[in-house]
Amino acid sequence: xxxxxxxxxxxxxxxxxxxxxxxxxxxxxxxxxxxxxxxxxxxxxxxxxxxxxxxxxxxxxxxxxxxxxxxxxxxxxxxxxxxxxxxxxxxxxxxxxxxxxxxxxxxxxxxxxxxxxxxxxxxx
Amino acid sequence: xxxxxxxxxxxxxxxxxxxxxxxxxxxxxxxxxxxxxxxxxxxxxxxxxxxxxxxxxxxxxxxxxxxxxxxxxxxxxxxxxxxxxxxxxxxxxxxxxxxxxxxxxxxxxxxxxxxxxxxxxxxxxxxxxxxxxxxxxxxxxxxxxxxxxxxxxxxxxxxxxxxxxxxxxxxxxxxxxxxxxxxxxxxxxxxxxxxxxxxxxxxxxxxxxxxxxxxxxxxxxxxxxxxxxxxxxxxxxxxx
Numbered sequence: 001x002x003x004x005x006x007x008x009x010x011x012x013x014x015x016x017x018x019x020x021x022x023x024x025x026x027x028x029x030x031x032x033x034x035x036x037x038x039x040x041x042x043x044x045x046x047x048x049x050x051x052x053x054x055x056x057x058x059x060x061x062x063x064x065x066x067x068x069x070x071x072x073x074x075x076x077x078x079x080x081x082x083x084x085x086x087x088x089x090x091x092x093x094x095x096x097x098x099x100x101x102x103x104x105x106x107x108x109x110x111x112x113x114x115x116x117x118x119x120x121x122x123x124x
Numbered sequence: 125x126x127x128x129x130x131x132x133x134x135x136x137x138x139x140x141x142x143x144x145x146x147x148x149x150x151x152x153x154x155x156x157x158x159x160x161x162x163x164x165x166x167x168x169x170x171x172x173x174x175x176x177x178x179x180x181x182x183x184x185x186x187x188x189x190x191x192x193x194x195x196x197x198x199x200x201x202x203x204x205x206x207x208x209x210x211x212x213x214x215x216x217x218x219x220x221x222x223x224x225x226x227x228x229x230x231x232x233x234x235x236x237x238x239x240x241x242x243x244x245x246x247x248x249x250x251x252x253x254x255x256x257x258x259x260x261x262x263x264x265x266x267x268x269x270x271x272x273x274x275x276x277x278x279x280x281x282x283x284x285x286x287x288x289x290x291x292x293x294x295x296x297x298x299x300x301x302x303x304x305x306x307x308x309x310x311x312x313x314x315x316x317x318x319x320x321x322x323x324x325x326x327x328x329x330x331x332x333x334x335x336x337x338x339x340x341x342x343x344x345x346x347x348x349x350x351x352x353x354x355x356x357x358x359x360x361x362x363x364x
Contacts, residue, residue: 094293094294095293097186097190097293097298098293100182100183100184100186101182101186101190101193101194101197102197103183104180104181104182104183104194105180105194105197105198105201107180107181108178108179108180108198109198109201109202
């Protein structure tokens with residue numbers, strides 16, 4: 001990696017870490033969701049500061065052309081992040097559904113005391 | 125208050141709902157009727173209220189299954205003993221309810237399903253739907269050793285234990301409850317029985333199984349069935 005490339009990658013890494021930090025401070029993202037992003041940003045920083053790391057790891061796992069290993073890592077990280085988002089969306093959708101149903105039922109019967117049995121968060 | 129609740133999930137059915145209510149009321153069944161509007165933007169809610177029905181209006185569209193589940197939650201909260209699912213589009217024949225109630229009264233079954241394939245009526249299905257039904261009949265039999273001819277029938281009677289389970293978060297699909305749910309319930313030990321029902325051609329509107337949806341429906345159902353079988357096997361193993 002040429003010094004300029006290293007500098008550019010390092011700047012991208014710093015901006016990413018700073019952006020995630022700022023989002024955390026402003027409560028736009030929670031700690032749990034920021035972990036994978038922070039991990040990715042730190043990886044970029046490490047690679048820019050110590051570019052030999054990639055070559056060493058590539059040699060260790062028997063990859064001839066180190067940049068392909070980088071693409072593999074990035075692809076896996078992005079897939080993991082998307083999967084995590086899908087899990088979150090499914091969970092939120094389920095909760096939103098439950099909330100909407102309960103709200104609609106309460107709206108109809110807000111004056112009538114009810115014998116509550118169903119509708120709790122249980123799967124068995 | 126009656127001990128039976130008839131739930132009608134409805135999405136923009138203003139053209140057929142009046143007729144359905146008039147037909148239902150003609151029979152004077154010992155049932156209360158609840159309409160769950162699944163985010164209808166037409167006059168479905170107004171017409172149902174004018175006809176004297178209890179109405180739950182969901183603020184936006186959640187899906188056919190979620191609308192039914194809202195009815196189950198309501199039935200649980202109000203202490204109903206049995207629930208009857210009935211479509212708002214005029215496909216179901218109110219005269220079939222008497223047989224459904226008779227079976228629930230006289231026999232030890234938990235889920236009673238009105239089948240269009242047991243000789244009553246002359247309902248015709250499209251090629252895709254027919255193929256899907258044959259496929260799912262076979263899958264149900266292989267998974268449970270129980271023969272169900274019409275797994276996608278929306279005309280069903282449910283005992284309290286059944287709809288209490290359905291009412292819980294995560295136990296009922298938002299879109300189309302179908303063969304997957306029946307398999308799950310049979311594997312959980314619930315008894316299912318079918319009776320011949322007269323399923324009529326839709327009086328208004330478009331079927332939710334029209335267009336390209338059957339392909340999506342078959343794929344989604346296969347995955348759902350697989351997940352339910354794996355889940356129930358792991359539950360059984362955990363119990364042993």
